[in-house]
Amino acid sequence: MEKHIQTFLNKISYLAITIATFTLILVFLFQTPPETCINPKHNPNHRPHPKSSCDAAHRPITTIDKKNHRLWCTGTWRKSVDSFSAIFHDLQNLKHICNHTHALIVSAGGGQAVMSLNKIGLADVTGVELIDSPPLVSRADPHNLPFFDGVFDLGFSANLDQALFPSRYVRELERTVKVGGVIVVCVEMCGNDGVIEVLKLFRRSELLQARNVTLMGSKMTMIITKRSKSRS
Ligand SMILES: *[C@@H]1O[C@H](CO)[C@@H](O)[C@H](O)[C@H]1NC(C)=O
Ligand SMILES: *[C@@H]1O[C@H](CO)[C@@H](O)[C@H](O)[C@H]1NC(C)=O
Secondary structure, eight states, X not given: OHHHHHHHHHHHHHHHHHHHHHHHHHHHHHOOOOOOOSOGGGOTTOOOOOOSGGGGGXXXXXXXXXXXXXXXXXXXXXXXXXXXXXXXXXXXXXXSOOTTOOXXXXXXXXXXXXXXXXXXXXSOEEEEESSOBTTTEEEOBTTBOSSOTTOEEEEEESOGGGXXXXXXXXXXXXXXXXXXXXXXXXXXXXXXXXXXXHHTTOSSEEEEEEEEEEETTEEEEEEEEEEOSOOO
């Protein structure tokens, strides 16, 4: 009797293992890659997944690609990209940016603003942050930007509020943006007095416009300045 039960139980566990194995194989075979939500065109460094062991050297990049892919498909990511796009469309309508604007995003985070500018047609966008997020953002200290003077047409930051040394931060933006270029910062929502306070940090720019905007769900004030030779 006990022997029968033993055999029966053994059979059941073999069956269970077989079913589990088949299920795994099926899941593996029919697993479809997630739908692409990002046009690879917007991600110039995108590389295909390795097709042979010869491509294995690209494995770390593939991992980054996969991670980015997952991140870029999240609702939070898309919402913040759209949120930046609303602001950049404004700047486009005001003729402050066009497709050939050479743009710098300082404190670019994961690169939402970079992606947003790419999406609206800018080909040449540089994003920097203390921690890099390839391929959108490279590593650089906003207080000590690794760029020559006057190489950008647009400098943008939504994180001046968090800068350790705001005046040094602004000085670097002013240094790297060319005369006639535009520097745009979004700060905590403020009125005229607040805008004047922020403008004190700018030595070589003049105010074009300040307006309230919504960025990633927060009310902020966007201050648009034009890079001039010096403040008289
Ligand atoms: C800017 O680039 C976008 C996307 O590449 C394109 O659709 C648009 O027509 C371009 N605009 C101009 C004015 O060239
Ligand atoms: C932004 O909105 C607040 C509250 O409505 C207002 O006090 C402030 O003046 C506005 N700032 C600008 C730059 O328009």
